[in-house]
Amino acid sequence: MAKSGQHGGNVIQMAQKYGLEPEQVIDFSANINPLGMPHSVKQAIIDQLDCLEHYPDIDYLKLHQAIAAHHRLPVEQVIAGNGATELIFLWTNHLKPKKALLVEPSFAEYRRALVRAGCEIVQFDLQETDDFALTEQLLSALDESFDALFLCTPNNPTGLMPNHDLLLSIVARCHQLNIALFIDESFIDFMRDTPSLVAQLAHYSHVAILRSLTKFYALPGLRLGYLLSSNQILLDEMRDQREPWTINALAALAGEVLFADTQYVEQTLHWLEQEQTLVWQELNELPGIRAFKPSANYLFFKHLEPNSQLQAQMMKHGILIRSCANYPTLNQQFYRIAIKSRAANIQLISALKEVLHHG
Ligand SMILES: Cc1ncc(COP(=O)(O)O)c(C=O)c1O
Structure with missing residues (x-):
């Protein structure tokens, strides 16, 4: 069996680790279309x-x-x-x-x-x-x-x-x-x-x-x-x-x-065009972050802090981001976030701002 930390989406284990209920966590670690099933x-x-x-x-x-x-x-x-x-x-x-x-x-x-x-x-x-x-x-x-x-x-x-x-x-x-x-x-x-x-x-x-x-x-x-x-x-x-x-x-x-369901396809692409641009622009303005331009529904970035603890810090805000530390060639400075609904993206960005400005 794959270990629970090997993929995104392990909300249950992460919530438990940080003393939260799974419902209290917004999952940015799994790259799933937020429009939900057609x-x-x-x-x-x-x-x-x-x-x-x-x-x-x-x-x-x-x-x-x-x-x-x-x-x-x-x-x-x-x-x-x-x-x-x-x-x-x-x-x-x-x-x-x-x-x-x-x-x-x-x-x-x-x-x-x-x-x-x-x-x-x-x-x-x-x-x-x-x-x-x-x-x-x-x-x-x-x-x-x-x-x-x-x-x-x-x-x-x-x-x-x-x-x-x-x-x-x-x-x-x-x-x-x-x-x-x-x-x-x-x-x-x-x-x-x-x-x-x-x-x-x-x-x-x-x-x-x-x-x-x-x-x-x-x-x-x-x-x-x-x-x-x-x-x-x-x-x-x-x-x-x-x-x-x-x-x-x-x-x-x-x-x-x-x-x-071609309507669902169109709605998805329309949602993503809006939100991908928003998240990309906002991340580029954050101090200490190097974001890589996304092409799909997730964004990869580096936290320019050698001892980065961003995943733990974001969990205190009820936000789960994917640490990429377990990928060969990467380390704890690299993260991946899913692009989600406007409301969730705004929560992510304001939590990131809070963490990066005030630790
Ligand atoms: C690049 C890539 N390929 C395949 C898969 C597997 O997807 P599925 O849920 O269809 O097994 C994933 C899941 O995260 C993935 O990221």
């Missing part, structure tokens, strides 16, 4: 609650068709999972890479999946001097000794989206070197008009693209994600060998209806 999804679940009395379709045909139609891909190129996390482990376990290049800091589960598969991991460190941006140096770090590369676009926790041309060069280089490329686009839906690498699947079978539906559609407790790839052999093997029914009937139902 009404259309909630209604479908209420209306069809009785579906729990049956096993889900073992092939999840309707769910896979909905995802395939959304991306205009053949249904065989889609595999859904119990959250994106299940698919990180499933893909890694079936590919069984011997040596992988892992960009850090990034989402912790890639490393855990690779370790479980017995893979040798070589770490590629993003540099603070490059503002943690992915650079062309990654291209020279790749050679034929690797058989897998993991990339998170936009990256978690840094919130940065690599340049699209660089991503295309990485796709080409991995193809040339026979390296399986795992691209995690779990937060890309939060970025308006941003090109995805899904278009590359038609040309390249070495690329796998991961999407989570739990962040954008606010369903982390329901669990739903999917993987897209034109590597038919690998996908068939994953389908054949996985445990049956890992996606519950309500999650499958949610996935069948949510793509139709």
Whole structure:
């Protein structure tokens, strides 16, 4: 099991540690859409609650068709999972890479999946001097000794989206070197008009693209994600060998209806445009903070105080922020906050002002 401090969202443990009830804490540590689950999804679940009395379709045909139609891909190129996390482990376990290049800091589960598969991991460190941006140096770090590369676009926790041309060069280089490329686009839906690498699947079978539906559609407790790839052999093997029914009937139902809710997508992007700008501008004005420009629904920053205790100080205001101290290459000066509703964002900013001005 992942340790409770390894991810954001561990409100219960943190509230207990600081003598608070979980309801007294505003959670800025998990990057979940504050608009909440789409009404259309909630209604479908209420209306069809009785579906729990049956096993889900073992092939999840309707769910896979909905995802395939959304991306205009053949249904065989889609595999859904119990959250994106299940698919990180499933893909890694079936590919069984011997040596992988892992960009850090990034989402912790890639490393855990690779370790479980017995893979040798070589770490590629993003540099603070490059503002943690992915650079062309990654291209020279790749050679034929690797058989897998993991990339998170936009990256978690840094919130940065690599340049699209660089991503295309990485796709080409991995193809040339026979390296399986795992691209995690779990937060890309939060970025308006941003090109995805899904278009590359038609040309390249070495690329796998991961999407989570739990962040954008606010369903982390329901669990739903999917993987897209034109590597038919690998996908068939994953389908054949996985445990049956890992996606519950309500999650499958949610996935069948949510793509139709274009109004929810528009509302989300509209909310984010407003709040991302506000939080970014306000953080830039705070003393002792170096904020990195966000591209999705979270913001990464450095507290320029070597002995930073910002997480503990903010908990005294009932605000939980994500300490990034446990990411390889980062330390206790780095934090990530979710972008939330206007009211919550204002509370966050005034608590930060209070802490930074008065300790
Ligand atoms: C980059 C990234 N990928 C995947 C996941 C897993 O998402 P899910 O809730 O769909 O398992 C997370 C969760 O935090 C994440 O940050």
